[in-house]
Amino acid sequence: MLFSSITFLFLFLPIVLAVYYLVPDKAKNIVLLLASLFFYAWGEPVYVVLMILSIVLNYFCGQDIKNHEEDPRKAKLSVTFAVVVNLLILGFFKYYGFLIETVNAVLPVDIPYRELPLPVGISFYTFQAISYILDVYRKDARPQKNILYFALYISMFPQLIAGPIVRYSDIEEQLRSRKINIHRIGQGAMYFIIGLAKKVIIANSTGAVFETVADIPAGSLSVLTAWIGVFSYAFQIYFDFSGYSDMAIGLGKMFGFEFRKNFDYPYISRSVTEFWRRWHISLSTWFREYVYIPLGGNRCSVSRNIFNLMVVWALTGMWHGAAWNFIAWGVYYGVILVMEKYIWGVSLEGLPYPVQRIYTGVIVLVGWVFFFSPSLGYSLRYLGAMVGGGSGIADAQGAFLLFGHWLLYLIAVLGSSPFGFRLLHGVIRLFRRGRGRTAAAAVIYIGIFFIAVAFLVTDTFNPFLYFRF
Amino acid sequence: MTSGRPKIAYIMKYVVLALIIAFIVLLMLNMSGSSRPFEDMEKDVESALDTDGLTRQEDSRFKRNFGLTAADYSGVMYYASDASMSADEVLLIRVKSDDQVQEVTAAIEERIAARKNDFEGYAPEEANLLDNAVLSVRGRYIFYAVSADAQQYLEVFGSSL
Numbered sequence: 001m002l003f004s005s006i007t008f009l010f011l012f013l014p015i016v017l018a019v020y021y022l023v024p025d026k027a028k029n030i031v032l033l034l035a036s037l038f039f040y041a042w043g044e045p046v047y048v049v050l051m052i053l054s055i056v057l058n059y060f061c062g063q064d065i066k067n068h069e070e071d072p073r074k075a076k077l078s079v080t081f082a083v084v085v086n087l088l089i090l091g092f093f094k095y096y097g098f099l100i101e102t103v104n105a106v107l108p109v110d111i112p113y114r115e116l117p118l119p120v121g122i123s124f125y126t127f128q129a130i131s132y133i134l135d136v137y138r139k140d141a142r143p144q145k146n147i148l149y150f151a152l153y154i155s156m157f158p159q160l161i162a163g164p165i166v167r168y169s170d171i172e173e174q175l176r177s178r179k180i181n182i183h184r185i186g187q188g189a190m191y192f193i194i195g196l197a198k199k200v201i202i203a204n205s206t207g208a209v210f211e212t213v214a215d216i217p218a219g220s221l222s223v224l225t226a227w228i229g230v231f232s233y234a235f236q237i238y239f240d241f242s243g244y245s246d247m248a249i250g251l252g253k254m255f256g257f258e259f260r261k262n263f264d265y266p267y268i269s270r271s272v273t274e275f276w277r278r279w280h281i282s283l284s285t286w287f288r289e290y291v292y293i294p295l296g297g298n299r300c301s302v303s304r305n306i307f308n309l310m311v312v313w314a315l316t317g318m319w320h321g322a323a324w325n326f327i328a329w330g331v332y333y334g335v336i337l338v339m340e341k342y343i344w345g346v347s348l349e350g351l352p353y354p355v356q357r358i359y360t361g362v363i364v365l366v367g368w369v370f371f372f373s374p375s376l377g378y379s380l381r382y383l384g385a386m387v388g389g390g391s392g393i394a395d396a397q398g399a400f401l402l403f404g405h406w407l408l409y410l411i412a413v414l415g416s417s418p419f420g421f422r423l424l425h426g427v428i429r430l431f432r433r434g435r436g437r438t439a440a441a442a443v444i445y446i447g448i449f450f451i452a453v454a455f456l457v458t459d460t461f462n463p464f465l466y467f468r469f
Numbered sequence: 470m471t472s473g474r475p476k477i478a479y480i481m482k483y484v485v486l487a488l489i490i491a492f493i494v495l496l497m498l499n500m501s502g503s504s505r506p507f508e509d510m511e512k513d514v515e516s517a518l519d520t521d522g523l524t525r526q527e528d529s530r531f532k533r534n535f536g537l538t539a540a541d542y543s544g545v546m547y548y549a550s551d552a553s554m555s556a557d558e559v560l561l562i563r564v565k566s567d568d569q570v571q572e573v574t575a576a577i578e579e580r581i582a583a584r585k586n587d588f589e590g591y592a593p594e595e596a597n598l599l600d601n602a603v604l605s606v607r608g609r610y611i612f613y614a615v616s617a618d619a620q621q622y623l624e625v626f627g628s629s630l
Contacts, residue, residue: 043571046500049492057485063478085486092493097504114501114630115608117567374565 001042003192003247004199004456012039013251020255021180029152029175032255036157040121047119054089055151058082058129062136062143062150069139079137083130090126093118098322121161123319125154127286132168134290141169149175158251162244164262164282167289171257178256190441191250193449198243200455202415205408207236209401214372216397218381219390224398226385230365233372235412238267241280260285267416270356271348272336272363283319287312302342309341310334320371325379329370336363502608503630507544507563510610513629514561515546517622522557523548535560535576542569543609556584556595559622560613570606577604577613584615 001008016035023031041048061082068074093116100113132153135141144150153175159166213221213229221229245262252259266278276284288297295308310331317330340348348356366383373379384390414420424444431440526547528539539545543565549558560577564570581602588595602615603623612626 046496050489053485053489053492057482057489060478060481060485064482067478081482089489100504113504114497115504116496116501117570117606117608 001039003244003251004196004452006453006456009196009453009456017254025177028256029149032156033148033152036152036155036160039157040155040160044120047122050089050119050122051125051155052151054086054125054129055154056147057085058132058154059144059147059150061085061133065133065137066143075137079133082133086126086130086133090122093122095318095322124163124165125160127165127283128154128168130290131165131286135167135169141172144172144175156252156257158255158257159248159259162241162248163280164245164248164259165286166259166282167285170260174257180256184253184256188250188253188255190445191253192247193250193445193452195243195246195248195250197448197452198239198246198415200452202408202412203236203238203240203243204455205405206232206239206412209405209408210236210372212401218378218385221382221385221390222392222395222398223386223388223390224394225401226382226390227365228398228401230368230382230386231409233368234267234365235409235416237368237371238263238416239412265416265418267361267364268357268418269360270353271340271345272333272360273340273345275360275364276333276337283316287316291315306338306342309338313337324376325370325373328376328379329367332367332370500607501630502610505630510563510626510629511544511546511561514559514612514622514626517625518548518559519616519618520548522550522552522555523559524551531560534558535573535580537573537576541565542573554592554595556588556592556598557616558614559616560611561626562611564609564611567609570609570611573611574604574606577611581615 001012003009012035016031020028020031020035037048037052040051044051061078065075065078065082068078097113097115100111104110132141132144132150136143144153153166153168153171154160156166210229210232213225213232216225218226242263249259249261260282262280262282264278264281266275269275269278292308292312295311296304297308298305300308313330313334314327315330316333317327320326320329339345348359351359369382369386370376370379373382381389411420414423428437428441428444431437526534526549528545530549531537531539531545531547534547534549543563544561546561547558548560550556562573564573581599581604585596585599588599598615598617598619601619602613603619605612605623605626607627607630610626610630612623614622616622
């Protein structure tokens with residue numbers, strides 16, 4: 001079930017919220033767990049069994065690690081078992097076809113294989129499970145005794161499908177008790193509406209422009225059209241994913257949970273290092289906490305640090321998908337971050353801010369070409385078109401796309417910077433403090449909600465981009 | 470291990486792992502698609518069709534009936550009856566990515582609902598065929614058939630994978 005669907009907005013969510021608020025506190029976790037399992041089973045009636053088995057496995061693994069805390073060797077064996085099994089399950093569903101295809105391509109063999117669809121959200125909930133296992137092993141958190149609470153941590157529907165990846169230690173206390181009040185519910189609703197608008201108004205519209213460009217062979221793209229395509233994709237993926245994250249955070253608030261922010265206006269960054277502090281923060285944090293620091297982080301030799309960074313970024317690329325272009329995308333960022341850290345980072349800081357932003361923007365846009373391309377060859381042809389290797393500098397198609405969507409791009413630029421949010425709240429602040437201002441905020445947000453619903457009704461099926469990861 | 474409780478967790482993690490493996494084996498047997506090229510699958514399914522009443526349709530007809538664009542997928546084979554009083558049709562699609570599965574199944578379900586609406590009342594036997602329509606998703610292959618022989622076609626599809 002999509003957050004941006006009529007069924008979710010007008011049936012599932014109101015019913016779940018009503019039941020959740022009506023039942024006593026003791027029953028709230030159970031209501032939310034049942035709703036989450038139903039939500040997942042709606043789209044994945046078979047794979048919900050896999051998720052439940054994964055929950056039970058990790059629950060017992062957590063208990064087993066705790067039981068061996070007096071014996072470090074056995075505890076280490078236990079945690080290794082849990083992490084390896086989780087990674088094997090994820091690897092089987094996500095990478096086994098890719099692995100066989102690679103073998104078939106490299107060796108003179110043609111091994112047939114059986115394909116299984118990727119279970120939605122498996123990359124996210126597996127990473128959450130590993131977070132729990134490692135937090136328990138490192139004694140950053142106590143093992144959860146109540147399997148229903150643990151199941152809720154793994155399967156909570158607001159962030160089950162596409163994150164943010166919530167660290168167990170961050171949410172441990174909230175699973176036991178949390179406060180729900182009208183202020184938090186209102187704040188949650190505002191987050192949710194903004195997220196919905198980001199997705200259905202901006203992401204889907206810029207996505208449609210990108211699809212138009214992507215349908216043209218890369219060799220036939222003018223420079224203008226190629227750049228419009230990559231800008232459109234950059235806006236689509238930002239508003240799509242950050243919109244989903246906003247909706248998840250908003251829903252979390254409505255149920256009394258506080259999730260950390262997943263995006264912090266990444267497109268205003270003045271370096272690639274800063275960009276990755278602002279983009280998909282929960283994934284970067286996960287890799288930093290559970291891979292980069294255990295490998296030695298930066299408290300080691302330069303060569304070891306470079307190795308650590310490259311490992312983390314190759315894994316980040318692989319996490320996004322089983323394809324060479326994702327690995328290339330990860331390695332590309334690994335190399336850039338190493339360069340910023342050891343070669344040009346200091347010089348970059350001395351440049352004027354606009355130059356720093358242009359530098360970051362170009363690197364990020366080139367990165368998106370690797371990301372959206374179906375193959376490495378296509379990405380190279382597309383990059384060629386961006387520098388004039390396609391079909392001239394500008395063409396009628398590019399001009400039509402640019403002038404036909406200027407307002408959309410203006411909204412996208414404003415919306416991807418803090419200025420857009422300040423502008424919205426500046427309008428609300430024009431009203432007198434107190435009830436007038438509250439009423440104005442309510443009218444504006446309800447207005448945005450109905451505009452988003454109007455887009456939704458006329459739109460075709462548009463799943464979130466990060467569902468496929 | 471110090472008491473009975475540790476043993477439970479220790480044993481249970483292996484029991485659940487065994488259940489996960491068994492579940493994956495079942496999935497592979499009953500839900501998996503295959504890496505066979507679309508052309509080979511198409512040939513196998515096509516050879517089993519009763520083509521007296523069914524005609525291979527153009528991409529434009531596929532677009533009109535399902536609202537989907539054939540070029541978006543790795544392969545599309547669409548047969549339908551030219552007779553307006555017949556609900557018979559057979560569709561085989563290989564999607565390019567997993568996230569296309571839901572859009573295709575949603576389009577097929579909409580098509581079934583719309584056709585039932587058309588036939589109910591004046592052609593109950595056709596509406597009955599639509600009630601018994603088969604829709605199977607195996608990996609990236611999607612098969613849909615409305616026909617008196619739908620089950621037989623489904624078996625051919627399954628064995629072709």
